[in-house]
Amino acid sequence: xxxxxxxxxxxxxxxxxxxxxxxxxxxxxxxxxxxxxxxxxxxxxxxxxxxxxxxxxxxxxxxxxxxxxxxxxxxxxxxxxxxxxxxxxxxxxxxxxxxxxxxxxxxxxxxxxxxxxxxxxxxxxxxxxxxxxxxxxxxxxxxxxxxxxxxxxxxxxxxxxxxxxxxxxxxxxxxxxxxxxxxxxxxxxxxxxxxxxxxxxxxxxxxxxxxxxxxxxxxxxxxxxxxxxxxxxx
Amino acid sequence: xxxxxxxxxxxxxxxxxxxxxxxxxxxxxxxxxxxxxxxxxxxxxxxxxxxxxxxxxxxxxxxxxxxxxxxxxxxxxxxxxxxxxxxxxxxxxxxxxxxxxxxxxxxxxxxxxxxxxxxxxxxxxxxxxxxxxxxxxxxxxxxxxxxxxxxxxxxxxxxxxxxxxxxxxxxxxxxxxxxxxxxxxxxxxxxxxxxxxxxxxxxxxxxxxxxxxxxxxxxxxxxxxxxxxxxxxxxxxxxxxxxxxxxxxxxxxxxxxxxxxxxxxxxxxxxxxxxxxxxxxxxxxxxxxxxxxx
Numbered sequence: 129x130x131x132x133x134x135x136x137x138x139x140x141x142x143x144x145x146x147x148x149x150x151x152x153x154x155x156x157x158x159x160x161x162x163x164x165x166x167x168x169x170x171x172x173x174x175x176x177x178x179x180x181x182x183x184x185x186x187x188x189x190x191x192x193x194x195x196x197x198x199x200x201x202x203x204x205x206x207x208x209x210x211x212x213x214x215x216x217x218x219x220x221x222x223x224x225x226x227x228x229x230x231x232x233x234x235x236x237x238x239x240x241x242x243x244x245x246x247x248x249x250x251x252x253x254x255x256x257x258x259x260x261x262x263x264x265x266x267x268x269x270x271x272x273x274x275x276x277x278x279x280x281x282x283x284x285x286x287x288x289x290x291x292x293x294x295x296x297x298x299x300x301x302x303x304x305x306x307x308x309x310x311x312x313x314x315x316x317x318x319x320x321x322x323x324x325x326x327x328x329x330x331x332x333x334x335x336x337x338x339x340x341x342x343x344x345x346x347x348x349x350x351x352x353x354x355x356x357x358x359x360x361x362x
Numbered sequence: 363x364x365x366x367x368x369x370x371x372x373x374x375x376x377x378x379x380x381x382x383x384x385x386x387x388x389x390x391x392x393x394x395x396x397x398x399x400x401x402x403x404x405x406x407x408x409x410x411x412x413x414x415x416x417x418x419x420x421x422x423x424x425x426x427x428x429x430x431x432x433x434x435x436x437x438x439x440x441x442x443x444x445x446x447x448x449x450x451x452x453x454x455x456x457x458x459x460x461x462x463x464x465x466x467x468x469x470x471x472x473x474x475x476x477x478x479x480x481x482x483x484x485x486x487x488x489x490x491x492x493x494x495x496x497x498x499x500x501x502x503x504x505x506x507x508x509x510x511x512x513x514x515x516x517x518x519x520x521x522x523x524x525x526x527x528x529x530x531x532x533x534x535x536x537x538x539x540x541x542x543x544x545x546x547x548x549x550x551x552x553x554x555x556x557x558x559x560x561x562x563x564x565x566x567x568x569x570x571x572x573x574x575x576x577x578x579x580x581x582x583x584x585x586x587x588x589x590x591x592x593x594x595x596x597x598x599x600x601x602x603x604x605x606x607x608x609x610x611x612x613x614x615x616x617x618x619x620x621x622x623x624x625x626x627x628x629x630x631x632x633x634x635x636x637x638x639x640x641x642x643x644x645x646x647x648x649x650x651x652x653x654x655x656x
């Protein structure tokens with residue numbers, strides 16, 4: 129479904145991603161794990177067109193995404209929940225969700241998806257009229273995910289959904305990610321919390337200083353000694 | 363000052379304030395979306411007055427069509443300025459943008475001076491009739507009321523647009539976070555152009571209204587109202603649309619009453635307000651210090 133081949137990304141002179149190859153098949157949860165600054169976020173930003181690829185290709189359903197401006201990407205069925213959630217703090221919860229559906233015109237479907245999102249995140253329904261900035265961190269993460277789901281994406285790109293959240297909230301968020309995948313949305317999950325990510329993913333890639341150093345089934349990587357030592361706390 | 367005088371002055375003050383609000387909106391919307399104090403904004407106000415003047419004088423168009431053309435022309439000018447002068451600099455430091463804005467301002471002022479001369483001109487006398495309106499004992503000038511009415515109408519329309527349409531929401535989202543807005547499918551460049559178009563159209567309308575009210579227009583007419591409206595925007599809270607409205611009305615009323623007491627100090631009021639607000643509450647009356655939650 130999504131295929132990244134030999135992707136190179138530079139920030140001026142800094143070589144952020146080197147010959148990255150990643151494939152996500154329809155229906156999967158694929159996770160990209162690695163330390164801070166390894167290139168996880170850059171990979172997602174390259175897919176979404178927020179940073180340009182120097183070389184290599186990104187294809188989604190046989191369409192080449194290189195050169196697409198960022199604002200055209202959601203129309204193809206790719207929704208990106210960015211690092212740090214980036215909700216619209218001055219807009220209400222409802223307006224944030226409406227923004228998520230910006231790329232759609234089917235009013236009836238949008239209405240249905242409002243119900244779907246509110247059912248999945250009941251707390252957002254309670255806080256419908258509140259400004260996004262007044263929500264707690266966990267609620268903001270839910271809002272960011274709800275907003276992305278409002279685009280009815282084929283694939284959801286999640287950037288560090290666990291960042292800054294209490295363990296119990298992280299559990300909840302990951303449970304919801306699994307549910308979203310269960311209802312047919314493919315997921316590419318970027319995480320520092322390797323343990324959680326590997327526990328719900330089908331396959332995984334490990335990225336270190338801009339290079340993919342390991343890939344395989346998530347369950348295998350959970351048992352892998354080098355992964356254990358580097359990312360799972362021994 | 364008697365009560366009747368007070369009410370008369372209040373009407374004049376609110377009317378002047380609504381003009382400030384129209385101009386202040388452009389400052390605040392542009393600041394909100396690209397973080398620039400657009401120094402050329404007050405010259406778009408001037409150009410609006412000129413466009414209205416030309417179509418009213420030479421094409422003999424009546425008031426409403428002339429106003430609409432002035433707004434359209436100003437909107438176009440605002441968009442062109444953004445595309446040509448500001449957009450190429452968007453990824454550089456803000457000081458570059460600021461200097462460019464001052465350059466555009468000087469270009470417009472002196473360009474118009476060179477093309478049309480510096481002598482003040484006047485709108486045809488019949489574009490709006492000077493008339494006195496009586497509300498019981500309160501005397502008011504029809505022009506002030508028309509200006510007030512048109513300004514309020516434009517402000518209400520803007521408010522509806524920004525708060526209750528998809529494009530308006532996109533505009534607010536873009537001003538909060540451009541990358542996140544792009545991820546929603548919003549074309550950020552189009553949204554910025556639209557913001558310039560709307561702000562400039564409002565300024566152009568204000569320019570034409572004021573030029574009719576004072577029956578005078580010249581290439582430098584934008585300078586003082588421009589600075590005062592900027593103060594109004596800061597007073598209300600720069601970047602906040604309701605703030606521009608509140609700031610404009612307050613400034614207009616205060617200035618009108620000061621003028622009634624002592625016309626020499628009225629001109630200084632705006633600057634005193636600016637200094638006081640920057641010391642006491644730099645975020646403006648409606649502004650809140652932004653706190654980020656993690």
